[in-house]
Amino acid sequence: MEVTASRETLKVDDCSDPNSRGIKRSANLSIDVCQKQCKEEKDETGPTCTKRQSSTSVNSQQNKLRLRKVAYVWNEEMGEVCDLLPRVPQREYVDFLEFLNDEDDSEKEQERKEEFGMNHDCPSVPRIFDVAKSVTAASLRGVQALVSNECQVAINWTGGWHHGRRDEAAGFCYMNDVVISLLQLTQTYKRVLYIDLDLHHGDAVQDAFAHTPKVMTVSFHKHSPGFYPGSGNVDDVGHGRGRYYSVNLPLQDGMTDVLFFSLFKGVLMKVQKIYQPSVVVIQCGADTLVGDHMNCFNLTPSGIANCVNYILHWNIPMLLLGGGGYNTPNTARCWTLLTAVAVGVRLNSEIPDHEFFLDYGPDYQLEISPSNRQNLNTKQYLSKIVPTIFNNLDQLKPVSKEK
Numbered sequence: 010m011e012v013t014a015s016r017e018t019l020k021v022d023d024c025s026d027p028n029s030r031g032i033k034r035s036a037n038l039s040i041d042v043c044q045k046q047c048k049e050e051k052d053e054t055g056p057t058c059t060k061r062q063s064s065t066s067v068n069s070q071q072n073k074l075r076l077r078k079v080a081y082v083w084n085e086e087m088g089e090v091c092d093l094l095p096r097v098p099q100r101e102y103v104d105f106l107e108f109l110n111d112e113d114d115s116e117k118e119q120e121r122k123e124e125f126g127m128n129h130d131c132p133s134v135p136r137i138f139d140v141a142k143s144v145t146a147a148s149l150r151g152v153q154a155l156v157s158n159e160c161q162v163a164i165n166w167t168g169g170w171h172h173g174r175r176d177e178a179a180g181f182c183y184m185n186d187v188v189i190s191l192l193q194l195t196q197t198y199k200r201v202l203y204i205d206l207d208l209h210h211g212d213a214v215q216d217a218f219a220h221t222p223k224v225m226t227v228s229f230h231k232h233s234p235g236f237y238p239g240s241g242n243v244d245d246v247g248h249g250r251g252r253y254y255s256v257n258l259p260l261q262d263g264m265t266d267v268l269f270f271s272l273f274k275g276v277l278m279k280v281q282k283i284y285q286p287s288v289v290v291i292q293c294g295a296d297t298l299v300g301d302h303m304n305c306f307n308l309t310p311s312g313i314a315n316c317v318n319y320i321l322h323w324n325i326p327m328l329l330l331g332g333g334g335y336n337t338p339n340t341a342r343c344w345t346l347l348t349a350v351a352v353g354v355r356l357n358s359e360i361p362d363h364e365f366f367l368d369y370g371p372d373y374q375l376e377i378s379p380s381n382r383q384n385l386n387t388k389q390y391l392s393k394i395v396p397t398i399f400n401n402l403d404q405l406k407p408v409s410k411e412k
């Protein structure tokens with residue numbers, strides 16, 4: 010692939026810094042807008058990594074020229090944007106987070122912590138408010154970059170806290186930057202599509218918009234008894250005017266790249282046809298990857314990249330957010346690859362030497378291989394859910410193109 014960077018190069022290697030994951034990274038955000046002029050593959054679903062590309066003749070690809078601006082949100086000052094936050098989280102909860110910010114006595118205020126969900130998987134940590142507001146502000150800055158047409162794709166890998174409630178923390182999420190960003194997008198765009206690729210159901214995002222057709226939510230996730238958060242079954246479709254605008258694909262262990270993309274493409278093609286979204290937000294949780302500590306799905310970064318690449322070809326503004334991902338090097342591999350796909354460059358398979366290089370052993374490659382575990386998403390299982398989803402979508406009146 011031929012690439013000409015018109016101004017500055019996006020530092021995709023930064024994404025492979027495992028120290029940049031989670032809370033540590035969240036405290037250090039900045040914005041870097043880069044512009045690349047690139048030739049992209051004609052095949053929308055084509056190979057997304059250099060290993061696969063090496064078997065493809067570059068000369069044989071009939072590429073088309075496209076200019077895509079990508080904003081990578083990474084700026085300390087962005088925390089200030091938080092002052093402009095819509096007051097979505099309940100003020101009392103936000104005030105409590107702020108109170109805890111400089112509190113280093115973990116035993117204090119136990120009762121109130123319980124009240125606001127700050128226990129077990131959402132412990133109070135020093136500077137928690139700074140972290141939560143920086144993450145949210147970064148996602149909002151991404152929204153701002155899209156709305157003002159600074160870019161076509163905005164990325165905040167620290168975002169995607171899809172379980173956070175307006176008045177309590179939940180599932181490692183203290184403030185729901187996704188809901189706040191989607192709300193902000195509805196101010197400008199008529200139809201907002203939210204796609205959740207995390208292993209866990211995007212429960213709080215769905216609940217926030219279950220009553221409105223302004224935001225359609227589509228979540229692909231594991232669903233089985235006792236698995237967090239427990240919602241997101243196929244008959245979970247929204248309410249009132251929002252009925253059938255919540256779409257859920259409850260899946261089983263062992264999901265593969267090929268099957269996942271096939272389901273993704275099938276459902277999203279229909280969603281696009283019926284809903285004609287004017288902007289899209291994708292939560293790219295990486296806990297679906299093979300080797301993740303959740304040990305459920307069997308996906309690789311290329312599989313997830315194919316999904317994102319498919320939506321990129323819709324050519325509508327896109328906000329890419331992070332999410333779960335508990336195998337740090339693999340999560341970094343995934344988000345690095347997704348960044349490259351968004352920018353339109355191909356990366357070398359070799360992980361470059363850097364401070365955390367040894368974490369990428371033993372092969373030090375960008376790609377990872379799936380395991381040979383059994384895929385429990387059998388034809389028989391899928392035949393129970395897929396037709397129902399299509400049937401539900403058929404209940405919606407298609408949006409006419411002019412609207």
Ligand SMILES: [Zn+2]
Nearest residue numbers: 207208209333
């Ligand atoms: Zn998750």
